[in-house]
Amino acid sequence: MSKNTPKAIRGTQDIFGPDAEAFAFVVETFERVRKLYRFRRAEMPVFEKTEVFSRAIGETTDVVSKEMYSFEDRGGDSLTLRPEFTAGIARAYLTNGWQQHAPLKLATHGPLFRYERPQKGRYRQFHQIDAEILGTGEPQADVELLAMADQLLKELGIEGVTLHLNTLGDAESRDAWRAGLIDYFEAVSGELSEDSQERLHKNPLRILDSKDPRDKAFVADAPKIDHFLSEEALAFFESVTSGLDAAGVKWKRAESLVRGLDYYRHTAFEFIPDEGSAAADALGSQSTVLGGGRYDGLMESLGGPATPAVGWAAGIERLAMLVGEKSEGPADAIIVIEDSSDVALVRGYAALKSLRLAGLSGELIAEGSPRKRYDKAVRRSPNAIVSFSENGHRISGDETTHPELERILGL
RNA sequence: GCGAUCGUAGCUCAGUUGGUUAGAGCGCCGGUUUGUGGUACCGGAGGUCGGGGGUUCGAGACCCCUCGAUCGCCCCA
Numbered sequence: 001m002s003k004n005t006p007k008a009i010r011g012t013q014d015i016f017g018p019d020a021e022a023f024a025f026v027v028e029t030f031e032r033v034r035k036l037y038r039f040r041r042a043e044m045p046v047f048e049k050t051e052v053f054s055r056a057i058g059e060t061t062d063v064v065s066k067e068m069y070s071f072e073d074r075g076g077d078s079l080t081l082r083p084e085f086t087a088g089i090a091r092a093y094l095t096n097g098w099q100q101h102a103p104l105k106l107a108t109h110g111p112l113f114r115y116e117r118p119q120k121g122r123y124r125q126f127h128q129i130d131a132e133i134l135g136t137g138e139p140q141a142d143v144e145l146l147a148m149a150d151q152l153l154k155e156l157g158i159e160g161v162t163l164h165l166n167t168l169g170d171a172e173s174r175d176a177w178r179a180g181l182i183d184y185f186e187a188v189s190g191e192l193s194e195d196s197q198e199r200l201h202k203n204p205l206r207i208l209d210s211k212d213p214r215d216k217a218f219v220a221d222a223p224k225i226d227h228f229l230s231e232e233a234l235a236f237f238e239s240v241t242s243g244l245d246a247a248g249v250k251w252k253r254a255e256s257l258v259r260g261l262d263y264y265r266h267t268a269f270e271f272i273p274d275e276g277s278a279a280a281d282a283l284g285s286q287s288t289v290l291g292g293g294r295y296d297g298l299m300e301s302l303g304g305p306a307t308p309a310v311g312w313a314a315g316i317e318r319l320a321m322l323v324g325e326k327s328e329g330p331a332d333a334i335i336v337i338e339d340s341s342d343v344a345l346v347r348g349y350a351a352l353k354s355l356r357l358a359g360l361s362g363e364l365i366a367e368g369s370p371r372k373r374y375d376k377a378v379r380r381s382p383n384a385i386v387s388f389s390e391n392g393h394r395i396s397g398d399e400t401t402h403p404e405l406e407r408i409l410g411l
Numbered sequence: 412g413c414g415a416u417c418g419u420a421g422c423u424c425a426g427u428u429g430g431u432u433a434g435a436g437c438g439c440c441g442g443u444u445u446g447u448g449g450u451a452c453c454g455g456a457g458g459u460c461g462g463g464g465g466u467u468c469g470a471g472a473c474c475c476c477u478c479g480a481u482c483g484c485c486c487c488a
Binding site: 007008010061062063066067084112114116117118119120121122126127128129130195206211212259260261270284285286288289290291292312313314315316317318319368369371372374375376377378379380381385387394395396 | 412413439440441442443445446447448449450461478479480481482483484485486487488
């Protein structure tokens with residue numbers, strides 16, 4: 001490689017080979033499962049006005065305050081490469097009048113951008129699959145969404161991952177809990193980690209998540225959300241959990257699970273690898289594989305009418321790390337031209353076309369030393385090899401398929 | 412933003428306390444061999460050792476800067 005060749009941008013990836021196959025497998029499985037649950041496809045722009053994200057996600061969040069790819073376009077507007085799906089979907093819902101379809105089940109996937117330090121399972125351009133149910137505040141929407149997530153992980157063959165579930169309550173419950181936590185941690189603030197002293201006023205809920213042993217000592221006795229839950233919020237959560245039980249979705253209560261973005265209310269959840277599992281090992285410290293929750297206040301922050309909604313997103317790269325080796329699979333047939341005659345090549349082209357019209361996959365090997373072409377074909381391990389020379393053809397591979405192949409190729 | 416480890420052919424890696432012209436395997440290209448066959452042998456192309464500066468008679472190796480990768484912290488999917 002010349003030193004003149006530009007390098008890829010930090011934190012971006014060129015995905016190829018088994019990794020690309022695993023990536024495609026995740027997306028294809030998501031597409032299949034999403035149809036089973038009757039979620040409709042939507043495509044949103046990759047960039048939006050910056051305020052779409054800053055207003056929806058919250059100015060003080062890390063995502064908005066230091067991780068966005070923002071730039072000014074030629075017209076002087078501040079635009080931002082989407083750091084997540086939900087805000088853009090909410091904007092689309094409002095600006096297109098999708099209220100008429102409520103409750104609306106949407107699915108999408110694509111690239112997201114966050115200016116973070118790259119790490120295992122974390123990239124600056126990364127990819128997510130995403131599912132949302134917009135315009136309904138019914139707990140059955142939460143159940144439906146989680147049932148789909150659960151089935152998706154099963155269809156991907158991912159094991160050792162558990163649904164961790166919590167409720168943040170409604171806006172009042174959440175605010176009361178937050179105030180309670182501040183009181184509690186303020187009393188011992190001198191003994192908390194530096195990070196948590198920072199978090200105390202910015203985002204006290206985050207302290208509950210801390211990995212620092214100094215914090216953990218106090219987290220166990222910190223006030224629990226359950227004490228602050230209004231009757232309605234409690235009833236909502238109970239109806240979600242009983243729905244999950246009925247739908248056969250296994251879950252685990254995670255009292256200290258919070259979500260980083262300001263818009264979450266009520267249900268919050270993450271699918272996390274079990275400790276010591278192969279999945280935990282494969283993912284490293286970026287362990288949440290799928291996460292989301294209810295965001296009843298989000299639409300209002302974008303100037304829309306109060307519109308309840310739930311959603312989740314999952315990192316395609318992280319899922320791909322868990323699905324195991326995927327390979328391309330063998331070609332149905334490879335056509336080899338075994339000499340340099342024009343006759344053989346012409347017959348090869350014709351055979352290739354017939355093959356593909358019949359719905360079989362295949363390719364042609366007619367380059368390089370004729371003597372070595374057959375070896376090349378063998379190395380690709382196709383189901384069959386059809387070789388042409390000036391005065392004939394030969395088929396190798398599973399003999400029972402030869403008559404069928406000869407019929408298709410007109411031999 | 413902070414910390415640790417690491418950058419040598421397309422890939423995986425050797426390269427001794429600093430010492431001539433930097434190596435191997437795989438892959439690629441060609442030749443011979445074989446001829447229902449992932450064979451064997453021979454040959455070839457491909458590197459300003461991530462980049463820049465410094466120390467030295469001499470640097471792939473030592474020092475500084477920089478870029479990148481990997482793994483943690485943070486954050487999150």
